[in-house]
Amino acid sequence: MQKSLATRFTLTDIFIYILGGSIIALVVVGSIATLATGLYGPRQWIDFTITGLTLGSIYSLIALGYTLVYGILRMINFAHSEVFMSGPLTAYFLADAMGKSGYLDENPVLGISLIFILAIAVSTIVAVLVERIAYRPLRGAPRLVPLITAIGASFFLQYAFRGFFGPNFKVYPEMAILKGALVLGDLKMSYIQILVIVAAMLMMLGLNLFVQYSKTGKAMRAVAEDKETAALMGINVDRIIVTTFMLGGALAGAAGVLYALVYTQVQFTMGFVPGIKAFTAAVLGGIGNIPGAMLGGLFLGVVESLGPTLFLEGLQVPAPYQLRDAVAFVMLVLILIFRPAGILGERLTEKKA
Amino acid sequence: MNARNTLVVLSLALVALIAIACAPAFTPPADAVGTLKVGANEPIHLTWMFVVTGEDGTLGVDSRRGIEIAIDDKGGKLLDRAIKLDGQDSGCNAEGGQAAAAKLAADATVVGVIGSSCSSEMRAGGPALSKAGFTIISPSNTAPDLTDPAKRVAGYFRTAHNDTIQGAVAAQFVLTQLKLKNVATIHDGSPYAEGLANVFAANIEKGGGKVVAKEAVSPTDKEFKPVLTKIAAAKPEMLFYPIFISAGSLITKQAKEVPGVDKIPLMAADGTFSGDFYKGAGTAAVGMYQSSPDFSAFAAGYKTFLDKHQKKYNEKPLSAFHAHAYDAANVIFAAIEKVAVKGPDGALYIGRQALRDAVAATKDFNGITGKLTCDPNGDCGAPVIAVYQVTADNVSKATTPEKPFWAPPK
Incomplete structure (x- = not known):
């Protein structure tokens, strides 16, 4: 019963907690010192936060792709960043053509929708192909094997797209409908930022409802919990895995267009x-956990935007x-020091999210 | 017997005659660094080291074209030898520069390197090139420390301007023409950008101005609003960001969306003086300023060069350093002509140190960027810097401005 401290806390634990404690101390001291300078008013902090939320929404959408696949297959799909790239890079040619012909100014809503549809389609196809060619043949292999093919697939896709479309950057056309900003006192949000945040929220909400309440969503959670048992219950596991990759790919394609519209x-x-x-x-929020990915993305975006000034300026x-x-x-x-499984923990998709 | 004796005597005489004809026996020129032998039927091997792909690729392609035109002007031949030109992509970063330099240094047939594009490449790759004995002439490195006597590598020269001059001109423009005192700067951690931003800041302060914010970003960033918001809080009257094309165009665009910096004058430098920059920045670039070599002050030959360029590539120059590259090639050609020695076997012998000395001795050389004279530190450029203003026409056609908006009074 009376265990000494030395056996309850190893030396490593003590070191890690001291490290964590000093980081927190630095952050607190830095933040107080920055706020004390009075250089930045509420307007700046609101601006930092909004920019962070915009970037964070895009991170969240991509993170969902990692987390969905991890939840079902327990593997990190490192080719996902190329799934994200393939959609908007292909859709650029449509966007550019519509921009030059003036179609985007005449029918902006339809035009932007077409760009989204094309990008989502391309990203989904790429995601499914990667699953089919690089992962499925290795389904029973040790966990490191698909990780390496994932990296291989990532390089292959990058250089394939470089081969198709050339190495130079391409610029999405400026869209009249997205110019300008909403100003409410200290709050200033450009229409693009509003579009990104709202679209991302809607998609994440939709995904959550889909996973929680639809039949396929239930099947996904069943497969995540136990593949063999799910198969015995009459669930087509391969089909569910493909569906998961499609969902992740579609979200990444949409995130890609949002990214292209902003940057x-x-x-x-x-x-x-x-x-x-x-x-x-995804790791920050708890990998395999859908709300965790959303929270992790937003948190990371805001920290990147706000952190350097808030913590370091002082x-x-x-x-x-x-x-x-x-x-x-x-x-x-x-966060990993104090919550090793991420903010919301590595809860699997089967539990009530 | 008699006849045989005669034959022997005759053949001996013949041998003696041949020996006399060849005397004094040929010895290739001795050289402290080494002597390059170009065999009788081998071409003279010149190389480039530029960034030719990726986001900043137009910078290097533009320079490479300058060399190609210089070779065309020579009819492709130097001292009756064909000129062989190839090169390595150096990626506009330290790692790329090091890799490219290592590859070039492994080839002992190389006489000289024209490059690099970005100062970071030369800082990382320069020592390897210098050790290989090459003569190096850069048409576009502008970081001040590359020709700082304490840091310069042996055999390094440049026809580009040193940024101590560009930074001073940019600061003079802000203080005397825009009549602004409180400035902010952004660099991306590259030697070029950081060096130029620092020279600019020092000159502003010397002229009685104040640098209210000094910020840095990373070249791969896409989101600059937080840093711009931070700068806006310091209330600068103008923003100077001498960085590269991709990040520079995004800063231009995003500055227009951040209150506090949305209406102040923006100014970039020659690293962004390229059509790709206007494509990336769009209409946000209209009205902004860029410092760059003053093309209108170039020598008369520049116009003919432009005609050749138009004919050969069917477009306008892509960036700012084509003329400097053309001059760099011609300086090295002239030096090779001066020091190359032809051996009896038809081979050319080029002393590597002799070649460096010949380039260093360049004086009043008639280049298309002006009269070139190399100083003891390797700065050979005839720097004339001007400030340009971007027009709506530049943006819609993605071409660089032609006439300077302002030039420093002589």
Whole structure:
């Protein structure tokens, strides 16, 4: 009963908690010092947050693809960042043609919808093909094997798209309907930001309802819990896995177009950084956990946008924004120290999300 | 017997005659770094090291075209040898520069390297090229420290301007023409951008201005609104961001959406002086300023060069350093002509140190960018920097402005 501290906490635990504690201390001290300077008013903080939410929504949508596949197959689909890239890069040619002919200005809603449909279709097809060619033949193999084919598939897709469309970046046309901003006092949101955040929220809500209440969603949760038993209950496991990849691909394609609308440049390497960030977001929220991926994405986006200024400015760090990624990953470390399974935990899709 | 003796004497005499004809016996020129032998039927091997693909690829392709035109002007031949030109993509980053330099250095037939595009490539790759004995001339490295005597690698020269000059001109423009005092700068951590931003900031402060925000981003970033929001809080009157095409165009675009920096003058530098930049930035670029070499102050030959360029590639130059590359090629051609020695076997011998010395001795060389004279640190450029203003026409056609908006008073 009376165990000494030394046996209850190993040396590593103590070290880790000291590390975590000092990070928290730094963050608190930095934030207080920054706020004390009074350089930034509520308007700036609102701006930082909105920018972070925009970026975070896109991370969330991509993160869902990682988390869905992990929930069902227990593998990290590293080709997902290329699924994200393939849609908007292909749809660029449609967008450019419609932009040049003036169609986008005449029928903006229909035009943008067409871009979304094409990008979602391409990303979905790529996701399904990757599953079919790179993962399915290895279904029974040890866990490291599909991981390596995932990386191989990722490189193959990147350079295939470079071969198709060339190495230079392409610029999405400017759309009149998305110009301008909504201003409410201190709050200023551009229409693109509103579109991104609202569209992402709707898609995530839709996905959640689908997984919770539809028949296929129930089957997905059953497969996530136990593949063999699900198969015995008459669920076609292969079909469910393909459906999962399709869902992830569709969300990534939509995220890709949103990304292209905000940042306008698309290129064959565009998936890499958002892919890594979204994977981080999925781990942050608890991989395999759908609401976790959404929360993780938004959290990461906001920390990247707000963190460098809030935590580092007060510590007299010059040009803190350069350390954006470092701030984001330190937050990841911090959360994994205290919640090793992520913010919401590695809850599987079968439990009530 | 007698006849045989005569034959022997005769053949001996013949041998003696041949020996006399060849004397004094040929020895290739001695050289401290080494002597390059170009065999009788071998071409003279010149290489480039530029970024030719990816987001910043137009920068290097533009320079490569300058060299190609210089070779055309020579009829493809130097000292009756064909000129062989090839090169390595160096990616506009340190890793790419190092890899490209290692590949080039492994080829002992190379006489010289024209490159690199970005200063970071040269900082990483320069030592390997120098050690291989090459003469290196860059048409577009502008970071000040590359020709700093303490850091310069042996055999390095440049026809591009040193950014101590560009930064000073940009600062002078802001202080005297725009009459603004409070400025903000952004760099991307590359030697070029950081060096230029620092020179600009130092000159602003020297002129009585104030740098209210000094920020840095990473070249692969896409989201700059947080950093712009932060800058806006410092209330600058203008923003100077001497970075590269992809990030530069996004900053231009996003600055128009951030209150506080949406209406202030924006200014970039020669790293973004390219059609791709206007494509990326769109209408947000209209009215902004860019410092770049003053093409209107170039020598008369520049016009003929442009005609050749139009004829050969059917488009306008893609970026700012085609003329500098053309001059770099011609400087090295002239130096090779000066030092190459022809051996009796028909081979050409080029002393590597001799070649470097010949380039270093370049004086009043008539280039199309102006009269080139190399200083002891390797700066050979005839720097004339001007400030350009982007028009709606530039953006819709994705072409660089032709006439400078402002040039420093002489």
